[in-house]
Amino acid sequence: MVNEKELLARLNWFYSLELNQVDLYTAQAHAMEDIYLAKTLARVAAIEQQHVDNMAAEIKKRGAEPTRLGDAVAPLLGKASGTVVGILGAKAVLKTNIALEKKAMKDYKDFISRVEDDSHLLNILWDNLIDEDLHTAWFTNKLKEF
């Protein structure tokens, strides 16, 4: 079980991670030539925005303000973080996104395993985790086309 301070720190981590996903996928959607990929990235960005909102609500419910932790995602992506689509193209975008989604899934699973007595929070974490799993599956399937 996590104490309140650690819980808030974890919620802020996900708040930041999800905000970065919204920014990244929105930028990718605008830069993508392939209409189906662009529309899907925009739709996935909208779902990531729901995750931002549900993490923000959990933080506020506990009397704290959602705080964006620097650039939480950049270290995960390394040099690819600044590259939206550009010269790397759809294949690199999909690979980057799969890595990001897998990191989010790993962290959600870990968080879920640490929360015991808050069924409302657990339901939200499970919802977000399953969304990330669906995104990973779509990106992975799409990658086969390239």
Ligand SMILES: [Fe+2]
């Ligand atoms: Fe998400």
Ligand SMILES: [Fe+2]
């Ligand atoms: Fe996702």
